[in-house]
Amino acid sequence: MTHPPPTRSRYEVVIVGGGIAGAALAYFLAERGLADVLLLERESQPGYHATGRSAATLNELDAVSTLQRLKVLSAPFLREPPAGFADNPLLDPSGVMTLFREPLWSTLRAEAPSFAASGLRLELLAPAEAVARVPLLSVREFDGALLVPDDGHIDVHELLTSYLRHAARRGVERCFDTEVRTIRVEGGRCAGIVTDAGEMHARWVVDAAGAWAGRVAALAGALPIALAPCRRTIVTFAAPAGVDIRDWPMVASEAHRVYFAPESGGLLLSPMDETPMEPCDARPDDVALAAGLERLRALAPRLVPQTLRRKWAGLRTFAPDRVPVVGEDPQRPGFFWLAGQGGCGIETSPILGAIAADLIVEGRTERFDAKALSPARFA
Ligand SMILES: Cc1cc2nc3c(=O)[nH]c(=O)nc-3n(C[C@H](O)[C@H](O)[C@H](O)COP(=O)(O)OP(=O)(O)OC[C@H]3O[C@@H](n4cnc5c(N)ncnc54)[C@H](O)[C@@H]3O)c2cc1C
Structure with a gap:
């Protein structure tokens, strides 16, 4: 799958990583009316790494109570997605x-x-x-x-492509075969990224880089969370x-x-x-x-x-407390974490994407206790 290079040199949001996390965020930002977004993926197709290799299960039972709550909040989207979201059911409730x-x-x-x-x-x-x-x-x-x-098998391909399709329909741009190599910092704040396809300015740089999230954070001089x-x-x-x-x-x-x-x-x-x-x-x-x-x-x-x-x-990829890391970095404004989903990034993608979009658009969310997910807990 090839895509044309970015059309502009400035975006409100640049998302680094075209797995389920980046795709879900692109979708929820666009649904909230923020489509001035560029999603960048190093591989030639989305979902090549963790997203394409999962066991594709929704299992709401979890020993970590924060994860269980996130899964329970995600499940309704997977069982009954918004009308027209997907062509096929997202969940087979095989138990x-x-x-x-x-x-x-x-x-x-x-x-x-x-x-x-x-x-x-x-x-x-x-x-x-x-x-x-x-x-x-x-x-x-x-x-x-x-x-x-009521839990069971998730159609990951359908979920991923539906997120991306609806985001694109609303104007989100995406670019594959494009690696983010440098993150620009100006006056202490994230200001953009440099890729092999050129340099882009951005108000927000989102780290949805899966196993590479720690490395991307290091490019920005963000908090060194031991993912x-x-x-x-x-x-x-x-x-x-x-x-x-x-x-x-x-x-x-x-x-x-x-x-x-x-x-x-x-x-x-x-x-x-x-x-x-x-x-x-x-x-x-x-x-x-x-x-x-x-x-x-x-x-x-x-x-x-x-x-x-x-x-x-x-x-x-796990954070030290095995809870995802979602939120603005406490030491590098403009750098936003969407990482550390461990073994439940597919099933939690609807709620984490929605929470991240709330935090980027409004700076707050009513859906969940944002502090429980914030990178600031490791500061
Ligand atoms: C064997 C296995 C079983 C699993 N089972 C389940 C399950 O049953 N249910 C469930 O919900 N979850 C499951 N998971 C977990 C789930 O797959 C992950 O939590 C989820 O896919 C993470 O998505 P992501 O988008 O964060 O990461 P990824 O899918 O890895 O995407 C990150 C992307 O970022 C890109 N990237 C990295 N650095 C850069 C850069 N500098 N520039 C541009 N792009 C970059 C990478 O190429 C990659 O494509 C499983 C995982 C595995 C491995």
Whole structure:
């Protein structure tokens, strides 16, 4: 996909990064009437890095309460997007079932009413009930399960292209194959960027650079937040002969550190690896994969494949407290963070995009406690 070079040398907002975060922000800015925006992506297509490599799941259940609230706030957009936003449904509510062992299971069972109060519809399942849904699970391997029946598989391509299409329709420009190499600072404030396609002035420079967000922040002399890109591997393989997996939910087991879900007629599995590394075009980790398949052997022996179809990896980038970083930098005015989405940047993109647009347009948001996301918490 090629695009013409930027038409102007000045924009209100320049977004660095054409993944789901940058695309969502472009969309929500344009919806709010701010379309004087340029989105820049180094690769030749949007979504090439983390966005194109995810497990594509909405799972509102999260051990980090800020993340759970963000996901609950995002879910309505994914279930029922604005009229005309997408050509196909964004979410297939195939369900997400998480398996637990004691003592965690008893703790979670006791907390279930508070999840419900937060707007999350949950079913508590005994092991036999979980096995009734996914018959190949070993019933002795876990003590209970939480099923979120309304969550499931997100059509990431549809979401990403819809954000970009609507933003473009309102006048947002985008430019691929264009790397931001320098960030200009004038009088202590971000003033623009320099790319291989030339120099652009901007009132705001937004860091939506995923695994490279720390490096982009360093170009601006922004706060040195210790963002950690961590590799995660995914593999796909055929379902066992004669087993109908079409109605299975995604299954995740904290104790076995694996999750699997139906995907394109077969299964997708992740060994839930989390290896810190420098930002890069990540490649799958075969050692982590082999270990994950051994853990799967304990949980669901018949699922362990003889041959693999496809494997890939991507980087999930975490802030030190594992909560996204959204807001203006406290030491570099005009530099705006939209980073650190870790393992939930797809599912939280509607709410984080909307919050970021509020903060850029109005300097405040009613949607969420902006302080909880602000980069200033690391100052
Ligand atoms: C294996 C795996 C499973 C996951 N599963 C899920 C899931 O089930 N649900 C979920 O919600 N999330 C999931 N995630 C997380 C999700 O994919 C990320 O949180 C999200 O994609 C981050 O989006 P982003 O736009 O910030 O980053 P990216 O998609 O990485 O985009 C950042 C872009 O910035 C560009 N860039 C960087 N530096 C520059 C520069 N100097 N100039 C121009 N461009 C630049 C890069 O080329 C890149 O395209 C998963 C991630 C992985 C890897």
